[in-house]
Amino acid sequence: MIVATNQLETVDAMTSYAKRWEIExxxxxxxxxxxxxEDTHLTHLDRVSKLVAVNALAFCWAYHVGIYKDKNKPLKRKLKANARPQASLFAxxxxxxxxxxxxVFFNNDKTVLRQLVSFLTPKPMKIRWG
Known part of the structure; x- marks a missing residue:
């Protein structure tokens, strides 16, 4: 990979690009x-910003659960042509x-809800289902 910058002395280009790529x-x-x-078709700025904030939290929640799942119960994920796994940690x-x-909703299982919410803390509970 080649990253071009005009601020070579003040910025680590690869670190900056890695942060940008996470946002992308x-x-x-x-x-x-x-x-x-985009399917929401919201136009009011305050509603859009709240929705983006909630979705960003949900993304982080899903990503954190994916990391835990991959570390503790790894699945054999097929690789695509670019050698990346077909299913991301987010997915x-x-x-x-x-x-x-x-x-939680169909079986009213509060234990599962506690386990899911624990992923929003530094020390999540072990998944005992699925």
Whole structure:
């Protein structure tokens, strides 16, 4: 990868690009990989900013759950042509959250809800379902 910059002495170009890429990934997920933010057709700035904030938190929640799932119960993920896994950590986490929330809403399982909410803390509980 080649990254061009005119501030070579004051900025680590690769670190800056890595941060930018994380933001691009967030917006890609918000736009089309589960959240479909553009489908809301909101135009009021205050409503859009609140929705983006809530979606960013949900993204972080799903990503954190995906990291946990991959670390503790790794799945064999197929690789695409570019050698990246077919399912991202975000997608893995979102699937777990959806499955867990179904258990919460349809089976009224409060234990699963506590486990899901624990992923918003530094020390999440072990998943005992799924």
């Amino acid at each position: 990934t967030l917006f890609a997920c918000l736009k089309g990989r589960g959240f479909n933010l 893995l986490g979102l699937d777990v959250l959806i499955e867990g929330l179904r258990l």
